[in-house]
Amino acid sequence: SAVISQKPSRDICQRGTSLTIQCQVDSQVTMMFWYRQQPGQSLTLIATANQGSEATYESGFVIDKFPISRPNLTFSTLTVSNMSPEDSSIYLCSVEGPGVYEQYFGPGTRLTVT
């Protein structure tokens, strides 16, 4: 299985600021995924990031608000821009495993916006 780390693990941010979340994988992966989990809710896919191309965003999520970088096959960043309290969530990075159906998640970044 893939080992995924995320930084920071948690943060408290002021309204109107931005936070960049890092995701590091211990092996090369083609696709990386970013999810949001609002308090008491299930996971919602924000975007899919392939190395060397623009991220693909799901309905309701836009690049200006959630810019994503994918500079190589083991690393990605998600920025939450111009934050508001509604952005308070757990943000999770995820990758596919070697098997076509395998999917692994990072430990998550718990963001609180005040």
Added chain:
Amino acid sequence: AQKITQTQPGMFVQEKEAVTLDCTYDTSDQSYGLFWYKQPSSGEMIFLIYQGSYDEQNATEGRYSLNFQKARKSANLVISASQLGDSAMYFCAMRETNVGNQFYFGTGTSLTVIP
């Protein structure tokens, strides 16, 4: 329509007893995968078990087993010999291989193990 339905918001089980967490899914694809994840209060998503749509036998991983009933489109998780550390949120998820890489999650079931 919901792709994944978990009808039990909360469940309680006595320590050492078995518990079944329900999950039904909706897809018209023939090829798909079903997953269960555990999310403790720390927030990480821990992969528990996987069942492929073409797998004829129910998946098992230690104390976890997946009761796969394809015709009924259900994929219930059975946890045997519950332990206090099993208290967590449990999410059922599905991935359809013919529709990109979208992963659909249910709303989760909160399991509490009572000593």
